[in-house]
Amino acid sequence: MNLSRTAMATVVAFIAALGVGILLLLAVGAPPFETLGLLVEGSLGSASKISITLLAWSPLVLAAAGLVVTFAAGLWNIGVEGQIIMGAIAATWVARTIEGPGWVVIPLTIVAGVVGGVVWALLVGVLKTRGHVHEIFGGLGLDFVAAGLATYLVIGPWSRTGVASTSGTDIFPEEAWMPTIDALGVEWPVIPVLLGITSVVLVWLLLKGTLFGLRLKAVGNNAYSSYLMGIPTDRYILGAFAIGGGLAGIAGTVQVTAFHHKLVPAVSGGYGFLAILVVLLAGFSAVAIAPIALFFVAISVGSTQIDLRLGLDSAFGGVLQGIIVLFVLFAGGWAAKHPNSSLTPQEEP
């Protein structure tokens, strides 16, 4: 009963959000249905477009899976952007420094990404548990530091031979590229997708089936009661940050070794913040993030088409994502606050 009410509210919110999106398009004089059609075509219209969408889906899902863990512990890990960037920087260091065959270098870039993300996330965690700095402020501050560090490396020590430009470092040697599989004339990003799927499954298992996950949830819902039960709350908070940061770090690795093949200043692609929206929309459920992340990247990837074909700024994709999240959250909150009002005529007396 309650579940179906929430589901109903979500559907209504979704339709309302689309309606507002259409009104917005009409207001700027764009053909609404053609635009929405282009979003779909631009992201799923051909094999090569699907492969691009999947390549974008992987880091988003990895970051979102990590956020499911930190949210379960009641933490607002706004620092996820910085954790992605630090993962990317660490992976770049491996790709630039370590020479060897792909089967050596690629796993090392992943490990390095994990280390970079974990270190950055634990900094936020230690600031919180030892210094009582709220994780939103700690995370936000470290986001700026990571972004600054990436820019500095790109135009400074790691700049392309002879030129210092923000367009990125030298392209990595091919041994450091995440391998793809050729099919239907398209290169498929199999490893990133597998990493994404694995992260979702593991996070789901962790939260559903393990004592660690249950304790994390207890700490997130009531840290003081958990402490009284004898749970070392600080250790669990740090654990949640480590897992969230590790997965974000892998997302950073994917960004540099599978997508850009170099380090660029905006290496995170905004996936950290987008992942927060995905998790909010998914209602903090690990399973739901996979399809919702797909939907979100489809909008992002597809919106480059509306730029090319209609001359409409691709930022429209982000606007649409934002509207959807706000409407769905509002509907969820409204449904929770008005448990007795009906959205649809009631069937039972």
Added chain:
Amino acid sequence: MALEIRDIYKHFGPVRANDGISFTVQEGSLHGILGENGAGKSTLMKILSGFYGADSGAVILNGEVLELGSPADAIDAGIGMLHQDPLVFLPLTVLDNFALGSPGPIPLDRSEILEELNRVSSGLGFEFDPSRLAGSLTIGERQQLAITRLMWLGAKVLIFDEPTTGISATQRLQLFATLRKLAENGLIVLFVSHKLEEVEDLCDSVTIIRQGRVVFEAEMPVPPETLVEKMFGKVFVEQGHDAVPLGDALLRLSGTVLTEGTTHIKDLNMDVAAGEVIGLAGLEGSGQRALLRACSGLLEPKAGVLSIDGKDMSKASYRDHLAAGVHYLPAGRLEEGLVHGISITEHFVLTSEDKSFFIDWKAAEKEAESEIGDYSIKGDPGSHAEGLSGGNQQRLLLAMIPDAVKLLLLEHPTRGLDVESAAYVWTRLLDRRLEGTSIVFASADLDELLRYSDRIVVFFGGEVFAVRNASDIDGEELGYLIGGKQRV
């Protein structure tokens, strides 16, 4: 001018906090409102000060029915409330605190307000340095500041809610002098307290509230035994358990000093034997909670000895106490015990001895079902903690107490349970004595204290006021002791 309270009803769910309260207070009188914890005094005062709306009934001042929709309405109508923690903004100066209540236009004219502050405070006999930060004032001075502000705003009725908590003896005398002066000037002063002596010293008349109703009204003086009897009702109790042979001292306190918030306990000396049941009596905030928190490792003693099972635990952490076999069950069920959004089964998994990484949900659910039956919890294994009624939350908490516990610390263990469940819970608790478990519990229920304790420790104003064998005293005497009086 008179303040009339007419037929006030206020229910919170099934709890009838105010169940038809009516009384009248005349101009210029200092009127005491007495009642034990949970009698409904605070609810009534919150209605008078506009904090709650009453379900029905009226507040009439000077023949006029007041519309009290908010604290601002109450102040406009001339009713001012002085809270136990004076409403003072600590980071602001005295002058700014005073000006905060200003009904005047923006911008404030500070020099004019300064004159007002001096005028009103000198009329009351208070002295302030207007530029001092309120945080540097004592509790007594903060009270004076709050009184000054309310008087400036034109209060005709002043409500004092337990105003002597946390202030020094000198400040108490000064406060009482102020109260008398305010009454002489024609104000109506309501003095809410559960300290018999203060009401005897100060008040011209008194109203006693019990279980949401007025049970007694009189002009003072009234013999103290009448006040006690009216406050607590008649309590006849027989000891409800057989004594078990007591072991060696399990918990030992000697010269222990505890400080928490406004509670200061000096020089605590007490031994609790293995298998003994100690009841902590006293009005809320008299020191019982601080003692329980100290014994559980949540509050570090400032000085003195706190040893458990022969080991000094005064510097040990909460988790060390857990490991030493101490279990503490605080009063706030959903705040400091259960976790919302988590099922009954999950609660048992969290507190289980089994620490394996993967959870066997089938076995866990079976275990939960058997505990639910055992403690007759009304709920399913999947019910979330916040969905249970208060009594069932308490049963769940009791069911979560581990098997092997040496020292059990309980705060209001059966509050909200019906008589039968309470008796059942106590049977289970007392059984633990056979394994040498000691129980220390705080309760506001005299019946419970007398029935289940071996010894009763009475706290009053942060001191151990009396220690009695439960079999040696009756409810009347316990009532006296809780009110801070020895029976002559």
